[in-house]
Amino acid sequence: MRILSRKFSRTSGCLLAAALTVAFLPSTANGSPAQASGAHGPRVSQSAGAVTLDVPATHDSPGYSLSVPKSGQLALTTRRSGHTVLATGPDALRFTSGDNTWQHATTLTGWRWRDGVLTLTADTTLAGTTVEARVTPTADRYRLDWDVKGAGATRLGLTYGLNSAGHWYGHGETTTPSGGPYTDQPWPLDAGQVEQDDFSAASYQMVDPFWYTQSSAGLYVDTGDTMDVALNSGGDGLGRFTVESGSTYKATVFVESTPRDVYRDYIGIVGKPRQSDATYEQYAKPLWNSWAQFYTNVNQEKLLEYATDLHANGVDGHTIQLDDKWESNYGNMTFDPKAYPDPKAMSDQIHAMGYDFGLWVTLWINLDSANYQYAADHDYLLHDAADPTKPCTVTWWNGTAGIVDLANPEAKAWYQGNLQKLMDTYDVDGLKFDTRFFDDHCTGRDGNTRTDYQRLGSELADSYDLQGAGIRVHWGSAAHQAGFVIRQIDKGTGWDSLRAAVSQNLALSTIGYPFVETDMIGGSSGQPAPTKEVLVRWAQTASYMPLMYASTSPVDTIDATTGQKVDYDQQTVDLYREAIARHERLAPYIWDQVQNSLRTGDPIVRPLFFDFPQDKAGYTVGDEWMLGPAVLSAPNLTSADTRDIHLPPGRWYDVNRHTTIKGPTTLKAYAAPLGVTPAFVNLHAKGAVEALRALR
Template identity: 50%
Template sequence: MVSTMGRTISLAVALATAVASCLGLAPVAAASGLSVDRSGYRLDIDRAPFRLTVRHGGQVVLRTASPAIDFDGGTVTNVRSSHYSAGNLVLSLGTTDPARTVQLTIGPGEHRLSLAAQVRPPSAGRLGVHYDLASGGHWYGQGETTRGAQDPIAFQPWPLETGQPLDPAFGPAEYYMTEPFWFTSRGSGLYLLGNGVKDVSLGNRHPGVFDLTELAGGELSATILVRDTAREVFQDYVGIAGKPEKSDAPDYQYREPVWNSWAQFYTAVTQQGFLDWARGIHDAGIPAHTFSLDDGWSAHYGDFTFNAKFPDPHGMVDQVHRLGARFGLWVSLWANPDSANYALAASRGWLLKSKADPAKPCTVQWWNGAAGIVDLANPEANAWYQGQLHQLMTDYGVDGFKFDTRFFDESCAPYRPDLSMADYQRLGAQMADGYDLQGVGIRSHWTGAQRNGFVVREIDKEANFAALGVAVRQLLALSTVGYPFVTSDMIGGSDGQHPDRQVLIRWAQAAAATPLMYASTSPVGFDAQTVQYYRDAVRLHERLTPYILRQRDRALATGEPIMKPLFFEDPQDQAAYTITDEWLLGDGLLVAPVLTEGTSRDVHLGHGAWFDVANHRVVRGDLHDYHAGPGTLPLFVRMGTGDTDSLLAALL
């Protein structure tokens, strides 16, 4: 047994006698007890009140809040006893409920600690672990964020603690692109294990506290990562989640935009309007590898038949092909009750079942009403659904699809009891991987989805400058949880509005310096100068494509993001941790777009010499009131790297 008479016990107390020599643990005297260094970190455990503190390089990098752990009906108060078992320190924690304790198992490893908390006797209720936000410095990760009524359409703080996000349904089945991973400016990180629904709050439910709550089961498991820099913590998570095994987008989809009809027409799209839009873009000399028909084409949601607005679908596809482009089509797994396919699928058991009554389909709400979801785990349903996709390809010449859907809903029952929400994400990815996703990818997430190598498009955005800023921050958030092949929402936004010319131009310029371009609102409806600026942005992206493809190959080899925050390159630059409107494309190109009205902005360059592309000069240090007229995207090439010459050749 481990003595807990003092205020602080140490990891070494439990492990020193049995495993100090084999694990390399070295007990060190401390005023309040014993501490241990393990691959550069030290964990101290305060007995009463109970608290965990992780130190690295003499600095606190993560600390639990007060209370550190709570559950339905109680909070943890103190360490009652401890023992060593199979290389782990096992603590029995007293609580405010005399009938319950919490068992906390701590496993030391290289640059990481595993934590597994369980309510004893076992409970089916919630269990939360809480951290002091300030102990980690600035926080990043999670992917797309929400806060109450705000969702990722208009909300994406960077760093996270600046916006106090709250996601009460955090899990693999949600439509948002979320990831159970967070990392900090002080080189600590958290990775949550398990596929259950969680409640996640960064300072929202309790000011200054990071609340991680497993909503059912009375258990919570996590891994604490400790490294010298935030970038190294990210790389450790890539080692857990996996790097992309391929890129689902071929080279040409990186080079030219995909054009999707949604923001141009919304559901008012018609065959004639779609073709006029595509011809206008083509005739203006603006590149397009695909013209994709979004929502508004089907007879009913769930059916795969064209409505009366599209009298000759085959002829429409042929005309797109004659423009030298591919044709794409929007589809989902949602089927509304008024569709013929809903009736068929419900009668044959091909929809996800209701938890309350498995004899009935599960009814969920989406942005087009109530619906059922095709159950991809049912082999017959999967084959039936995909058979209809192949029929569209055979009958009309459709080249690929934009899958816009959820694969599961927490209110539904799985096809088999052993299937988790994450399993349905996997099934959705396997299904989508059989089709050309045409550069818009798929919104499939959770630890391990990184391996699929899909392009990841962020959620819809409003058509204004504020939304453009959200889009940039969201691209950084998605890139730094393991998804390197990112694209913003449709250039100009797509949430029921239309952008003005300034928003459209500046959005196109920013998108030009991201991995892929996703377009909808045509500049042809504006003036000739707008068309020219838009075309210039697309041509700039084309010139950057060889460099972007090298970054793609690097991402495939290492998991490294293509689009990354400035502090990944210079972790000592403290100002970089709160820069919200700049990024590095690869390591050699700094992008500082204009994301507001006006023609100037401040630019933070960090250390070293940079070539100012717009003004053909070498600059150092921060630039104030940098002029960037409506046709200018501020770009800066890092001098003295292996990419310097090729970037300058492409940009000058």
């Protein structure tokens, strides 16, 4: 194998151009290189100003180039067809060492092209320290691995200029200065500010280290460590992706023709769902959970009255699920006898109304629980990261707790034995698992990592009927392939939260979790009860999502801030029932999309530009979405009676006005009073006939 390499100083003159052709390694569906050969593979050349890696186009990849300047600060610029699609920003490769002061790579000092890997070396702002970066190209992406040499690094980070790639998407649920993820979810990401220093597989927020762009580039950071992610923080226009570790920084940059192709590349790495944990009925009908209706102020009498009112008013559903505060103490897994004098009779009455019965559960055992000392004595709890000789204790919204260690087979068997006894005794059909399976204050048993505990939690939950409530596992192949329904983090009860719920579902769907639902219809974070308008609009919105996750009754509810009963009028009940009926009519079409996701990994809920990448207007539309290939949903997410609606190219059937419209076009001030939910069918798309049957 021939080697092409150069060493040069800042004062070097123009170097002779050189290039090397090597065997080309195209990517396969699972993201790993496949053996192939050809005369027209990647090559490296240099000019007076830069070292450039060129990867030619193939029949299914557009080709790209990566250039690195030979003077000035180290930078990486990725181009497709001569146009920049992704470029690093200031302090492109940065790190901390010793006193935690940020340092960064400066001038390129040498490069080498050997065995299909371009190795770059650069000086840094820290004396005696260099950076070595290795670029490994394949047809539609390149791997970027880099290390600090000469000092012990504690953090490594990449910086990109956001505007180099157009708009940014991905990430998952965002922490923002404007209330995210509860009342704010910027779409696109660069339209707001994301500041998330606990971006991790152990985070309660659903996140993945994957981002993609309007320019059809993408970034995947392959790490199990906690990250600090900042996008447009303080309006700086930068994306900073920092790993809280000094180990090799491992990233993959995708270069494709469309954003959807980038998404498919990522799914090729993490995997598509092998199943859906929800049944057809759970897709077709709502799940009714007690949380937002009562929060922790719930008991047997209230739950039965809740179920009876829903049933009497013809508000359909498949399950009544009792959420938080049924236990005598958290972790006891026994009913509080004062609040629930006869749990079996309660279960029987719910079943008699035609509902399944479910319970909220957690692996977090409070210190005042009778089970805590037993679990601690038998080494059933995760150990403390700072002092592994004692159990880890964590603070949550219900007190201080230990966490059952799923990496201990005896602990898992003990926990599941308690669950099974509870389910058998009270005829419990399914469970809602809440909180997390790991916490960063804890240490894993026998070398198990954060992502291992996501896998262990997935395996535990997968042995139960989750009743359409799913679980919140993420980050890694186990989470993606498990195929759980993903429920959003708690939302507020206002219009801002409804809008955040829509864009958050777009974000979650397009990082590889196709079976999404909004938070409980109407919100669930302890704010004043939702107004009639918010509750109805939320139900209408959810009717065009894969599943409907409900709590606040359209008959009446309790305002958590005052404790007072709130009565809704008959129109609220009627419009909520109408939304449920529409969703049930759409169920055959939605079920087809579930099967397609299992085959392909494609999302069900997706932004307009996934299906219409050439339609530039669609890249900033965050209040409309495609439900599969045939249905465009554009519900009203504000208090106004009208809204503007963008339709991409195609022939669209307006299901409310019964007219056909040619796109692309924008329908200005489309009339959408409370009883109207704007939606359109793409007449030339697969599934259009079934969608028309449901929506006409």
